[in-house]
Amino acid sequence: MVADETPSLLALNCGSSSIKFALFTPELEKIAFGLIEAIGGREAPRLRVTGGETSVFGEPGQGHADLLPRLIDEIVVPRGGRITGVGHRVVHGGEDFDAPVRINPATREAIARLSPLAPGHQPHNLAGIDAVSEKLPGVSQLACFDTAFHATVPRIRREMPLPRAYARDGLLRYGFHGLSYQHVATTLPALGLSEGRVIACHLGNGASICGMINGRSSWTTMGFTPLDGLMMGQRPGRLDPGAVLWLIEQHEGDIAAVSKLLNRNSGLAGVSAVSGDMRVLMENGTEDARFAIDMYVDRLVQEIGAAAAALDGCDGLIFSGGVGENAAPIRAMAIERLKWLGFELDPDANLASAQCLTRNGSAPKAFIVKADEEMVIARAMVQRAET
DSSP: OOOTTOEEEEEEEEOSSOEEEEEEOTTOOEEEEEEEESTTSSSOOEEEETTOOOEEOSOTTOOHHHHHHHHIIIIIHHHHSEEEEEEEEESOOTTTOSSOEEOOHHHHHHHHHTGGGSTTTHHHHHHHHHHHHHHSTTOEEEEEETTGGGGGSOHHHHSOSSOHHHHHTTOOOOOOOHHHHHHHHHHTGGGTOTTSEEEEEEESSSEEEEEEETTEEEEESOOSSTTSSSOOSSOOOSOOHHHHHHHHHHTTTOHHHHHHHHHHSSHHHHHHSSOSOHHHHHHHOOHHHHHHHHHHHHHHHHHHHHHHHHHTSOSEEEEEHHHHHHOHHHHHHHHHTTGGGTOOBOHHHHHTTOSBOBOTTOSSEEEEOOOOHHHHHHHHHHHHHHO
């Protein structure tokens, strides 16, 4: 706990089924952090704060809007003292937002208009903004956009092979997980990769790959929405557009039903018919669970290969996100299949989740970088306050 008048900054990261939060001093020292997970599911949401034990927080089926006010009242304010600024991860910034912006009624409305492009995330980001407005009135709020990091992707990769008028109307490959990749980029100099060709894999419930050159995004798997690219916990990733048309026909034109299928009931959850949680699947052992894991790794390796082609090579591979940081068998299966790129897995280092996962003689090398989107948000708040 901190004194009531001690100033602090709150970074709020509302995901599809979770809320991550972190409190920082104005000097960017982390005071407290935590996670609410399993939001909106059949089980009660679970809360973990600053390395403590997990506890029930709310009722089954409760959503972000239900839990955020209670989180602010019971956890954030008691631990944060006087909150002087709040930064939010906002998934979709469209073409208008390529840098953090102050939140006011106009920017909130602009963010809301982008909700159809990220229906599993944007409404939750807005719920965070609204909860802060209610519980911490007058506190400055900053929106940090996942799409902004990918503004450096060449136009030839951002547009789709359709009549270009659609691109001028905003139908582009925006890319996501930008805050995670921005954090990865800050770690590259220490890894000897600041001027290299890096393939960064953010593997969580949502998953994507970013190909970086000199720490800047040059290629990414996600596109117009977070549905594209890798197989994920609940989303299919890359899918034949004809399959989507067929699904719409099978559902008699019910686009909402198909959207729910693609955003909530596909990927690991759909293939396994068990769970979208990799931890559950690795412990399950059924044939369908194993099949889902094998498909996940196969798709991951294919997309890493595509990234290497887009970058004209690979000097380093990064694993981040919950699966990337913690699922040693997934990393091992992927790296073993990437020997053709020169990777040599160090099995002991991988099992220990060491920072470097490859042997001394391996060129290129593979690393774990712990995701810290909240630090990126906090740093943006400090930088904005200084300008």
